[in-house]
Amino acid sequence: MRIVLERRLTPSRNMQYLSPLLAIVLSLVTFFIIFVLSGIDPLKALYIYFVEPLTAVWSIEDLLVKAVPIILIAIGLAFCYQSAVWNIGAEGQLAAGALAGSIIPVMFPSLQGPAVITAMILMGIAGGMAYAAIPAILKIRFNANETLTTLMLVYVANLFLDYMARGPWRDPAGFNFPNSRPFSEGQILPVIAGDSVRLSIVFMLVAVVVAWFLTTKTMTGFKIRVLGLSPRAGSFGGFSRDKMVMLTFLISGGLAGLAGICEVAGPIGQLRTTVSPGYGFTAIIVAFLGRLHPFGILIAGLLLALSYMGGEGAQVAIGLSDQTTQVFQGMLLFYVLACDSFIYYRLKFVREPVLDAATVR
Amino acid sequence: MxxxxxxxxxxxxxxxxxxxxxxxxxxxxxxxxxxxxxxxxxxxxxxxxxxxxxxxxxxxxxxxxxxxxxxxxxxxxxxxxxxxxxxxxxxxxIGMVFQHFSLFDALTVTENIALALADRSNRAALAREIEKVSLEYGLPLNPSSRIVDLSVGERQRVEIVRCLLQNxxxxxxxxxxxxxxxxxxxxxxxxxxxxxxxxxxxxxxxxxxxxxxxxxxxxxxxxxxxxxxxxxxxxxxxxxxxxxxxGADVHVLSADTPPPTSAKTRLSVRNLSLPEPHPFAVALHDISLDIQAGEIVGIAGIAGNGQGEFFDALSGERPAIRPETVTIDGKPAGKLGVTARRRLGAAFVPEERIGHGAVPRLRLSDNVLLTRHATGDQLLRVGVIDFSGMKTLADRIGRSFDVRKSAVDPEAGSLSGGNLQKFIVGREIDRQPSVLVVSQPTWGVDAGAAAVIRQALIDLARSGSAVLIISQDLDEIFEIADRVAVISRGYLSEPVPARSLSREQIGLMMAGLGEGKSMAQKETAHAHRA
The missing domain is CATH 3.40.50.300 (P-loop containing nucleotide triphosphate hydrolases)
Known part of the structure; x- marks a missing residue:
């Protein structure tokens, strides 16, 4: 007897929306079991993780601050994934954006003001775009697999960032700490609400709305969807796959770059050897958990930001390792993808002989 | 004895x-x-x-x-x-050599064969064995060559040797x-x-x-x-x-098909040659063909003799080098892409319904947009989609071609093969194109739907369009085509009136005896004498 996945004739539409919720529930159940097995009071742990961060104004603000870069990046990634372009290198594109956006404040510290901030933002976007264009060109010109190239380019960007922060751009007055000089007030995004919510939240909300309009209402969104679902039908429709590969890479690179510069010219306030605790990778989970839909991504982004917050709280309160957060995020992605598989396939137990791979064609 | x-x-x-x-x-x-x-x-x-x-x-x-x-x-x-x-x-x-090979390009001959033979652990011994068998049977092979460097014939030898090693x-x-x-x-x-x-x-x-x-x-x-x-x-x-x-029966022309009267050439192909895009594809050799307004030309042939390549060249999914290779309604279109050719009045229905002619996971109305976004249907305003216009069109197509569906606007993939084919053919005919190229119009379609589709093709032609059908179904070709040509190994025979041909003659041409053009011309001459 063997187990096969059989394609469903009509995938359920409801399950497409329920699947992320189911994944969240399954992740929580698994988390619960893990806590029980490791001798931690599971209810208390889950409370610290997922409820406590929502009980204080400052931590809700912090939640929003963390959600902004994650959602920005995930919005961009959703464009890629809809067209079946598997860009998993947003972390590197974020670093490239942070580096490019930091050119002015590091090299010309005297330049300040709204115009300078605008220029920094634009340079950050351009940096992320340029860095994302590399795997796009490799894919178009040489058919190089973007899953590999984008991931490898993450390490290139992060090591280059590390080098710049330790070497040429290190703050001469910084007691040899591997940081750039701290940015001045006129080089940092202004706080627009509470103590720490900056202008970048507006960028994020604009990105969500614009992305929603682009994907659901325009021909560009239609082309991206068609090429992602059936490339051959896309070319029959007269759409250029190469153009869409480049476009989706530029959109996602640009948004990751924007997230990068908003971090350094925001909560961080200087260029460091690392500028992101893995937002570029978390955004992949957010994109899928949000069904690649901008509004879904908004909600999923807040949830994943919550897991970062909860992780920090649990570290302090019950001494849980900060790896726990990554375990939770990984588990969530696993369950989303697993639940999604069952939308399109059903499990079947078969008693017939196994077909040879060479003959299944 | x-x-x-x-x-x-x-x-x-x-x-x-x-x-x-x-x-x-x-x-x-x-x-x-x-x-x-x-x-x-x-x-x-x-x-x-x-x-x-x-x-x-x-x-x-x-x-x-x-x-x-x-x-x-x-x-x-x-x-x-x-x-x-x-x-x-x-x-x-029992060993089998498939038409399409299953070899890893980046690996050597020995490595590829070792993958299939679990019991041969010694690579060097296997290489010697390969050499021995290949000499014995006249299949010269270098065991250390990489597959990517081998010709198609040599790759086939690898497949054969792999079988032979299992005695x-x-x-x-x-x-x-x-x-x-x-x-x-x-x-x-x-x-x-x-x-x-x-x-x-x-x-x-x-x-x-x-x-x-x-x-x-x-x-x-x-x-x-x-x-x-x-x-x-x-x-x-x-x-x-x-x-x-x-089947030996000679074709009897159905009486209700009047021959075309107009002489205006709507689709013209001139000396179309294209190299094969990949090793298993077929190169097109010097294909020329004219189709007049009002007539249906059928292209018969056995699968894999260049039909797909010919369709792609006509639709513009694979443009030609010279503009005059393909002329649509008098305008050179050889270098144009599929959207530009549609704008000239041409429409296309590919062989594969799912994933080529339609996106299965999109609704019917979305699939209307796939080929009608640039054909003057006003479905776009500055890049913004008119969804209600799409739905109206999808409804109209559904009604006039009797597309049976489970919901108002279901996903294309949920329709049965015949209904989806009616929809895809209907989507193009609804435009009243001046040129329609259809590949396998009724492939895998039930008799009722096939009749609807064939009637629609005849009606379109009689209303003044040029229709080209590429089909492996001889009955279909004889039923609706006015002239017939045969494609074989990328060569297209001269089209001849369908009534002058017997099934036997077509069968011979399909089996490769009509390659070049000599056979077809002989057949035509014969037909004229008769």
């Missing part, structure tokens, strides 16, 4: 190696094989002949264990056996010469002779009657899932074999 003259082959007088008795295979209600009997003797090359859809692949898959028969029995050397899987078939002594007693070859040059084919025939000299039997699937006559001892001919004849191909004429394959 028997006098063996040069080139004359005699079927060995021995007991059966493998016998299929009363094999039937049902797919739903469709009988792909209907009580098929087949006996192969050791040491013979046994041809399996038939049109597309005659049931050849089904039968072979049953013998090779990748399909299970619905009824019937297989006997191997007299013993009744069940072949549950290809690996069981290989253990029994098969029966070798099944699926259209082995379709990818070979004539020289490579001759080499292959010598190898087959050496194999049979050692007592190995070969089941040889081919459409090419000349080569079947040249190398095979015996032939079994299938039509519509049934064995229609068994014969010695050397004794029969190619035309006899062809008529057995396609």
């Amino acid at each position: 028997e006098t063996k003259s040069a080139g004359r082959r005699t079927r060995p007088e021995s007991g059966a190696l493998i016998q299929a008795i009363g094999i039937s295979k049902l797919f739903g209600s469709f009988k792909a094989n209907d009580a098929v009997d087949l006996t192969i003797r050791p040491g013979e090359i046994h041809a399996l002949l038939g049109e597309n859809g005659a049931g050849k692949s089904t039968l072979v898959k049953i013998l090779y264990g990748s399909l299970q028969p619905s009824a019937g029995e297989i006997r191997w050397k007299g013993q009744s056996v069940r072949i549950p899987s290809p690996s069981a078939a290989r253990k029994l002594g 098969p007693e029966l070798l099944i070859m699926d259209e082995p010469t379709s990818v070979l040059t004539p020289q490579e084919a001759d080499d292959l025939f010598q190898t087959l002779d050496r194999l049979t000299a050692r007592g190995c039997a070969v089941l040889y699937i081919s459409h090419r009657l000349e080569e079947v006559k040249q190398i095979c001892h015996h032939a079994t001919i299938l039509r519509l899932g049934k064995v229609v004849a068994e014969c010695d191909p050397q004794q029969e004429t190619a035309s006899k074999l062809a008529s057995l394959m396609v």
Whole structure:
């Protein structure tokens, strides 16, 4: 007897929306079991993780601050994934954006003001775009697999960032700490609400709305969807796959770059050897958990930001390792993808002989 | 007893190696094989002949264990056996060389073969073994070459050697010469002779009657899932074999199809040549064709003879080098893409419904937009989609072509094949295109839907459009085409009036005897004399 996945004739539409919720529930159940097995009071742990961060104004603000870069990046990634372009290198594109956006404040510290901030933002976007264009060109010109190239380019960007922060751009007055000089007030995004919510939240909300309009209402969104679902039908429709590969890479690179510069010219306030605790990778989970839909991504982004917050709280309160957060995020992605598989396939137990791979064609 | 003259082959007088008795295979209600009997003797090359859809692949898959028969029995050397899987078939002594190879480009010959043979752990010994076998059977191969550097003929040798290393007693070859040059084919025939000299039997699937006559001892001919004849191909004429394959009845023209009267050329192809895009594709050779307003031209041919490549060249999915190669309504379009060609008034229906003609996971209204976004239907305003306009169009197409659907605007993939085909053909005809190119208009479609589609094609042509249908279904071509041309190995014969052709003549041309243009011209001359 063997187990096969059989394609469903009509995938359920409801399950497409329920699947992320189911994944969240399954992740929580698994988390619960893990806590029980490791001798931690599971209810208390889950409370610290997922409820406590929502009980204080400052931590809700912090939640929003963390959600902004994650959602920005995930919005961009959703464009890629809809067209079946598997860009998993947003972390590197974020670093490239942070580096490019930091050119002015590091090299010309005297330049300040709204115009300078605008220029920094634009340079950050351009940096992320340029860095994302590399795997796009490799894919178009040489058919190089973007899953590999984008991931490898993450390490290139992060090591280059590390080098710049330790070497040429290190703050001469910084007691040899591997940081750039701290940015001045006129080089940092202004706080627009509470103590720490900056202008970048507006960028994020604009990105969500614009992305929603682009994907659901325009021909560009239609082309991206068609090429992602059936490339051959896309070319029959007269759409250029190469153009869409480049476009989706530029959109996602640009948004990751924007997230990068908003971090350094925001909560961080200087260029460091690392500028992101893995937002570029978390955004992949957010994109899928949000069904690649901008509004879904908004909600999923807040949830994943919550897991970062909860992780920090649990570290302090019950001494849980900060790896726990990554375990939770990984588990969530696993369950989303697993639940999604069952939308399109059903499990079947078969008693017939196994077909040879060479003959299944 | 028997006098063996040069080139004359005699079927060995021995007991059966493998016998299929009363094999039937049902797919739903469709009988792909209907009580098929087949006996192969050791040491013979046994041809399996038939049109597309005659049931050849089904039968072979049953013998090779990748399909299970619905009824019937297989006997191997007299013993009744069940072949549950290809690996069981290989253990029994049955090897198969597929039309499309399964080799890893980046690996060497030895590495590729080692992957298939789990019991050979010593790579160097395997390489020596490969060399020995390849010399023995006249299949020169360097075991350390990488597949990517090999020609198609050499790749086939790798596949054959891989089979031979398992000491098969029966070798099944699926259209082995379709990818070979004539020289490579001759080499292959010598190898087959050496194999049979050692007592190995070969089941040889081919459409090419000349080569079947040249190398095979015996032939079994299938039509519509049934064995229609068994014969010695050397004794029969190619035309006899062809008529057995396609059915002997001569076409009777249906009376309600008046010949076209207008003489305006709407679609013109001039000296279209395109190299093959990949090793398994077919190159197009100097194709020329004119289609007038009001007529339907049918292109017959066996699958894989360049139909797909020709369609892509016409639709602009693969543009040509010179603009004058394809002319649509008097305007040179050879270099234009598919959208620009649609703007000139052309419309296209590809062979593959799912994933080429339509996106299965999108709604019907979205699928309207796929080909109608630039054809003057006002579905876009500065890049913003008019959803209600799309729905109106989808409804109109659904009503006029009787598309039966489960919901108002369902996903394309949820429609049955026939209904989806009606929708896709309807989507294009609804535009009233001046030129319509349709590939396999009724492939896998039930009779009712096929009739709707064929009638719509005739109506479109009679309203002044030029219609080109590429089809493997001869009945369909005879039913609706005014003129017929045959495509074979990328060559297109001169189109001739359908009423002047018999099925036998078409069958011969499809089997490769009409290549170049000589045959077709001879046929035309003959038809004119008659």
